[in-house]
Amino acid sequence: MNESVEIRKKLLAMQAELQQRLQQTQSEERHEVEEGDDTTAQLWQVSEVRDGLNDEAIAELRDIGRALERLDSGDYGICTRCGETINPARLEALPHAEFCIACAE
Numbered sequence: 220m221n222e223s224v225e226i227r228k229k230l231l232a233m234q235a236e237l238q239q240r241l242q243q244t245q246s247e248e249r250h251e252v253e254e255g256d257d258t259t260a261q262l263w264q265v266s267e268v269r270d271g272l273n274d275e276a277i278a279e280l281r282d283i284g285r286a287l288e289r290l291d292s293g294d295y296g297i298c299t300r301c302g303e304t305i306n307p308a309r310l311e312a313l314p315h316a317e318f319c320i321a322c323a324e
């Protein structure tokens with residue numbers, strides 16, 4: 220019980236941080252567009268890198284959301300692929316891990 224409260228706290232903190240990071244990059248982008256800089260090619264490159272980072276953050280947010288759902292349903296810490304218990308050390312390092320080490324590889 221206490222343990223799941225801790226995990227939830229950790230997941231929610233990660234979620235908040237990612238959301239903040241996404242909001243930040245989005246407002247930075249708006250700023251750049253407003254300035255109307257004509258170094259379009261350069262901007263294009265920058266925003267492509269950002270899109271990559273955003274995709275990563277969005278995927279992580281999705282995983283965190285799913286981990287929170289599993290925490291609610293009592294399936295947390297169980298590999299969604301093979302149904303084995305996920306190693307606690309792995310969950311410690313990656314609280315939103317969906318697969319056990321064997322399945323992740």
Ligand SMILES: [Zn+2]
Pocket residue numbers: 298299300301302303318319320321322323
């Ligand atoms: Zn597995």
